[in-house]
Amino acid sequence: MPADDAIRDARPRAAATLPSRAEDFPRWYQEVVARAELAENGPVRGTMVIRPWGYEIWERLQAAIDERIKAAGAHNAYFPLFIPEALMRLEAEHVEGFDPELWVVTHGGGRKLEEPVVVRPTSETVINHFFAKWVQSHRDLPLIVNQWCNVVRWELRPRLFLRTTEFLWQEGHTAHVDEADARAFALRILTDVYRDAMEEVAAVPVLIGHKTARERFAGAVRTWTCEAMMGDGKALQMGTSHELGVNFSKPFGIQYADAAGSLRYVWQTSWGASTRLIGALIMAHGDDFGLRLPPALAPVEVVVLCVREDDQVHRVASQLAEDLRRAGRRVHLDDRTDTGFGRRSVDWELKGVPVRVEVGPRDLARGEVTLVTRHTRTKEPVALGAVAGAVERICRGAAAELRAEALAFREGRTASVTSLAEVAEPGATGFARIPWRAVGEHGELELAAGALSVRCLQRADGGLAAPGEPDDALVAVVGRSY
Amino acid sequence: MPADDAIRDARPRAAATLPSRAEDFPRWYQEVVARAELAENGPVRGTMVIRPWGYEIWERLQAAIDERIKAAGAHNAYFPLFIPEALMRLEAEHVEGFDPELWVVTHGGGRKLEEPVVVRPTSETVINHFFAKWVQSHRDLPLIVNQWCNVVRWELRPRLFLRTTEFLWQEGHTAHVDEADARAFALRILTDVYRDAMEEVAAVPVLIGHKTARERFAGAVRTWTCEAMMGDGKALQMGTSHELGVNFSKPFGIQYADAAGSLRYVWQTSWGASTRLIGALIMAHGDDFGLRLPPALAPVEVVVLCVREDDQVHRVASQLAEDLRRAGRRVHLDDRTDTGFGRRSVDWELKGVPVRVEVGPRDLARGEVTLVTRHTRTKEPVALGAVAGAVERICRGAAAELRAEALAFREGRTASVTSLAEVAEPGATGFARIPWRAVGEHGELELAAGALSVRCLQRADGGLAAPGEPDDALVAVVGRSY
Incomplete structure (x- = not known):
C-alpha cells in the first residue's frame, strides 16, 4: 500500500462522529451546522451567530439574488429597524398575524419611551408610510424598492437558519397602477428571481404555486411560493412573493393621479427570501459526510492539501493552487502538516468544498495527485498536467448533478x-x-x-x-x- | 441665440432655491439631503430612511471598504442584534460610555422578558463572548472578523447621516498574540482600509492620528482616527480603529495557549466606519448647486439628456447612451421630454451626476452635443464622434480634481x-x-x-x-x- 493511501485510510471517518441522516436527521443537521462552523446560538434565546464559513455562503447567495432583483427593476434602500406601534397596527390582518411575534422596545436613553416601538418583524407598515408620500402621479409607478436587513420575530422553537428570532433577508415592496401589473411583477420575482437563483445557483429544484388562504401571508390576497424537498422528505418554504391588492394602500392612503387626473389606490406586492436558504442548502444537498456545496456558493471551490511535510509536496501544491487561482477559481492551500492529514481532509469534506486536490510524495513520484470530487466522493489519480482541466470539469458539472440528484429524490x-x-x-x-x-x-x-x-x-x-x-x-x- | 441655449437659460436656477453654503450651511446640507433624495427622517425620532440614490452611494462605498477589509485578512460574519444586559456590563469603561445611549427591549412574544436585552450600540461584548470560545491556541490567531450591520444609539440632536439613532456600519473585531501585532493591525486598517478608501474612492483627504484620552472610544487604550474637513471648515470623524489592549480579553476570559503551552490573554482591536461617510461626501464636495460625486461612487456616471422631443434627438441620445454603456460607464438616458429640460437638468446637477450630455436639435445640426462637467460646471460643445473620449477624460480626472480641491481648501x-x-x-x-x-x-x-x-x-x-x-x-x- 503506498504511503499516501496509508495516511488517508488512517483518517478518522466522518461517519463515525456525524450521525447518519437516516438515523437522526435533526441531529445530523445540528451537527453539520456546528462542525462545519456555519452558525451557533446567540446568547439571547433564538438568536444566531453566522460564522464566516456560513456568512460567505450567504454573501454569495445574496449577490445572486441581488443581481436578479436589480435586473427586475428594483432599487435598494434602507428603512428603519424601529416601527411605532401605532403604524404597525394600521392593517388589521397584518397586525393580527404578527402581534404574537413582536419584540418591543420600551426604554431608550435611560428613560421610558412615550410610545413603545416595535423591532421590525417585516417592513410593510413603515415602507408604506413612505410610499404614501412618494407616490403622487402615475409617473411615479411602478415604484420598486428592496432592502437587505435583519428582522426579528418571537420564535417558540428556534432552529439555526430555519427559524431564528433574528434573521437576515431581503424584502421587496412595490406599488403598481393596477392589479394586472402587480400580479405580473409578483410572478416575475417568483420565477426570474427566486426560482432562478434557487435552481441555477443553489441547485435546489423548487415547486412553484400559491398558498391556500390558511397558509398565506398576513395581509396578502395571494401568496406565491417556492417549495423544495429536503433530504428527509420534508418541505421547506424557500421564498414567497405576495400580492397585497389594496390591503395596505387603503389604510396607508397610497394614491396616485392617473392620466385623467383621477385618484386611485396603488396595487402592491411584497416578497422575501432569507438566511433560511442556507438551511435549505444544507438539507437538500448534505450527505452523511457533511455539506455539499455548489461551486458558485462555496467560499472555497478547490482545496489543495499537502498530505505530509515534504519540500517537493509543498512546491507542487503551491504551484497547483496558484495555477487554479489564475484559472479563476477560489482556492485554498492547506499546508498545515502539523495537523493530521485525515483530520483536515474530513474537515474540508464536512465543509462541503467541491474539489480536493491531495498532493502526497508517493503520488508525486508517479507524476500524479489525487482528485476528490465532494458531491460524488469519487477519488481519481490525475496527472499533474491534467489537474486544471479535471478541476474545471468537476466545477462546471457539479451544480447540474446536485440539482438532478435532488430532483430525482423529490420525484421518487x-x-x-x-x-x-x-x-x-x-x-x-x-x-x-x-x-x-x-x-x-x-x-x-x-x-x-x-x-x-x-x-x-x-x-x-x-x-x-x-x-x-x-x-x-x-x-x-x-x-x-x- | 440658438434654441437649445434659450431652453437652457430658461431653466430654474438651483441657486434660487437651494440656500448657499456660505449663508446657511446646515440648511444647505438638509436641503441637499432632501432634494437629491438621499434620505429622510424615519417615524421614530432620530431614525433614517436611506432612499435609493443615497443607498446606491452607500453600496459603492461599502464595496470599496469591504474589498480592502478582506484584503487585510478579515472574514465577514454576523452577530446578534440583541445583547443580554449582563453581557453588556462586563467591561466597566465600555458600559459607562454607552449606558446613556442604550435602547432596551423589555417585551417579546407578548410577555415581559426575564432579562431585558439591549439593542446593540456596537458589538464588542457579544463578539468577545464568542471569541472566548473560539480562541484556544496561538494557531487560532490572529482572529479577524468583520460585520456589516445596523446599530442603535440614543441621540439627543439627530441629523441625517451624521448622527442618527440607527445607522449602518461595519465593525471589525480582532484578537492577536501580542500588543505589537494588535497595533500593527489597527494601523493597517487605519491606513490601508480607511484612509485609502476615503482618499482614493471618496476623494476626501483625511488627517490621521490618535485621539486624546478624553476623546477615545469607551474601552480602548488608543483610538486611531481619520479626520476630514467639511465645506464649512468643521471636522468630521470618518472612521476609527481602536487598540483595546487586554481590556476586553480579561473580563471576557479570552486566552490562548502559546507555543510553550502557557495561557495568555489576547490583545485586541476594533474598528468601524458608517453611513456617516455619505454625510462627509455631501459636505466635503458639495457646492451651491448640490452634490458632486466622484464617478466611482455615483449611481449614474453619465446622464444623457434629450433637450426636447425630437426624433433625431432621441435617436442620437439613445445611441450615445448605448455607446457609453458599452465603454463600461453607468449611464442613464433621460428622455422625459414632458418635463421641462431646465428642471431635469437642475435635478441631475443636484444629485451630483459627474457628466451630463445634453442633446438638442440646434447642437445636432452642427454635429455637436453639449457636455457639462458637474464638478467644474463647465460646458463645452463636443463633436458627436468625440463624446466618448471626452466623457472618459472627465470621469478619469474628476476624483483627483475633487480631492485636490478639498485638500487646498483644508490647507487654506x-x-x-x-x-x-x-x-x-x-x-x-x-x-x-x-x-x-x-x-x-x-x-x-x-x-x-x-x-x-x-x-x-x-x-x-x-x-x-x-x-x-x-x-x-x-x-x-x-x-x-x-
Whole structure:
C-alpha cells in the first residue's frame, strides 16, 4: 500500500462522529451546522451567530439574488429597524398575524419611551408610510424598492437558519397602477428571481404555486411560493412573493393621479427570501459526510492539501493552487502538516468544498495527485498536467448533478393520490399531490392534525394558476414542513 | 441665440432655491439631503430612511471598504442584534460610555422578558463572548472578523447621516498574540482600509492620528482616527480603529495557549466606519448647486439628456447612451421630454451626476452635443464622434480634481499656532495645529468651553506617533466637530 493511501485510510471517518441522516436527521443537521462552523446560538434565546464559513455562503447567495432583483427593476434602500406601534397596527390582518411575534422596545436613553416601538418583524407598515408620500402621479409607478436587513420575530422553537428570532433577508415592496401589473411583477420575482437563483445557483429544484388562504401571508390576497424537498422528505418554504391588492394602500392612503387626473389606490406586492436558504442548502444537498456545496456558493471551490511535510509536496501544491487561482477559481492551500492529514481532509469534506486536490510524495513520484470530487466522493489519480482541466470539469458539472440528484429524490418521494385518506402514507416521507377539491378548507384542518399541510397549489402540469382560475381546478402539494 | 441655449437659460436656477453654503450651511446640507433624495427622517425620532440614490452611494462605498477589509485578512460574519444586559456590563469603561445611549427591549412574544436585552450600540461584548470560545491556541490567531450591520444609539440632536439613532456600519473585531501585532493591525486598517478608501474612492483627504484620552472610544487604550474637513471648515470623524489592549480579553476570559503551552490573554482591536461617510461626501464636495460625486461612487456616471422631443434627438441620445454603456460607464438616458429640460437638468446637477450630455436639435445640426462637467460646471460643445473620449477624460480626472480641491481648501483653512490663546481664530473657520504640550488635558477643557476639540494628535510632519512616543512630542489638530 503506498504511503499516501496509508495516511488517508488512517483518517478518522466522518461517519463515525456525524450521525447518519437516516438515523437522526435533526441531529445530523445540528451537527453539520456546528462542525462545519456555519452558525451557533446567540446568547439571547433564538438568536444566531453566522460564522464566516456560513456568512460567505450567504454573501454569495445574496449577490445572486441581488443581481436578479436589480435586473427586475428594483432599487435598494434602507428603512428603519424601529416601527411605532401605532403604524404597525394600521392593517388589521397584518397586525393580527404578527402581534404574537413582536419584540418591543420600551426604554431608550435611560428613560421610558412615550410610545413603545416595535423591532421590525417585516417592513410593510413603515415602507408604506413612505410610499404614501412618494407616490403622487402615475409617473411615479411602478415604484420598486428592496432592502437587505435583519428582522426579528418571537420564535417558540428556534432552529439555526430555519427559524431564528433574528434573521437576515431581503424584502421587496412595490406599488403598481393596477392589479394586472402587480400580479405580473409578483410572478416575475417568483420565477426570474427566486426560482432562478434557487435552481441555477443553489441547485435546489423548487415547486412553484400559491398558498391556500390558511397558509398565506398576513395581509396578502395571494401568496406565491417556492417549495423544495429536503433530504428527509420534508418541505421547506424557500421564498414567497405576495400580492397585497389594496390591503395596505387603503389604510396607508397610497394614491396616485392617473392620466385623467383621477385618484386611485396603488396595487402592491411584497416578497422575501432569507438566511433560511442556507438551511435549505444544507438539507437538500448534505450527505452523511457533511455539506455539499455548489461551486458558485462555496467560499472555497478547490482545496489543495499537502498530505505530509515534504519540500517537493509543498512546491507542487503551491504551484497547483496558484495555477487554479489564475484559472479563476477560489482556492485554498492547506499546508498545515502539523495537523493530521485525515483530520483536515474530513474537515474540508464536512465543509462541503467541491474539489480536493491531495498532493502526497508517493503520488508525486508517479507524476500524479489525487482528485476528490465532494458531491460524488469519487477519488481519481490525475496527472499533474491534467489537474486544471479535471478541476474545471468537476466545477462546471457539479451544480447540474446536485440539482438532478435532488430532483430525482423529490420525484421518487412524490405520489399522486385522489383522496384525503391516501395522503398520510406518501406525506410521511415526502409529498402527496392531490386535487384541491378533494382537500378544501376542512381537509386542511384534518391534515394539520396529522402534522401535514398544503405547501402550494398548482396546475396538474406544475404550472401556475392563471388569473381567475379557480383553486378547485388545481392540485395541492401536501407534505410535512419546516 | 440658438434654441437649445434659450431652453437652457430658461431653466430654474438651483441657486434660487437651494440656500448657499456660505449663508446657511446646515440648511444647505438638509436641503441637499432632501432634494437629491438621499434620505429622510424615519417615524421614530432620530431614525433614517436611506432612499435609493443615497443607498446606491452607500453600496459603492461599502464595496470599496469591504474589498480592502478582506484584503487585510478579515472574514465577514454576523452577530446578534440583541445583547443580554449582563453581557453588556462586563467591561466597566465600555458600559459607562454607552449606558446613556442604550435602547432596551423589555417585551417579546407578548410577555415581559426575564432579562431585558439591549439593542446593540456596537458589538464588542457579544463578539468577545464568542471569541472566548473560539480562541484556544496561538494557531487560532490572529482572529479577524468583520460585520456589516445596523446599530442603535440614543441621540439627543439627530441629523441625517451624521448622527442618527440607527445607522449602518461595519465593525471589525480582532484578537492577536501580542500588543505589537494588535497595533500593527489597527494601523493597517487605519491606513490601508480607511484612509485609502476615503482618499482614493471618496476623494476626501483625511488627517490621521490618535485621539486624546478624553476623546477615545469607551474601552480602548488608543483610538486611531481619520479626520476630514467639511465645506464649512468643521471636522468630521470618518472612521476609527481602536487598540483595546487586554481590556476586553480579561473580563471576557479570552486566552490562548502559546507555543510553550502557557495561557495568555489576547490583545485586541476594533474598528468601524458608517453611513456617516455619505454625510462627509455631501459636505466635503458639495457646492451651491448640490452634490458632486466622484464617478466611482455615483449611481449614474453619465446622464444623457434629450433637450426636447425630437426624433433625431432621441435617436442620437439613445445611441450615445448605448455607446457609453458599452465603454463600461453607468449611464442613464433621460428622455422625459414632458418635463421641462431646465428642471431635469437642475435635478441631475443636484444629485451630483459627474457628466451630463445634453442633446438638442440646434447642437445636432452642427454635429455637436453639449457636455457639462458637474464638478467644474463647465460646458463645452463636443463633436458627436468625440463624446466618448471626452466623457472618459472627465470621469478619469474628476476624483483627483475633487480631492485636490478639498485638500487646498483644508490647507487654506489650517493655521499653525503655538499657544492656546491663538487657537480660537483659526478654529472658528478651520483647523489649528498646536503643540500638544501647549494644550494638555486642562487645555482640552478650555477648548471644549469654546466648542472646540482636539481632533487628533500627530507628528509635525503629519505622520503617526511611533510606539512609545510620548504625546508631549506631538501636534494637536484642533477644530469644531460634527
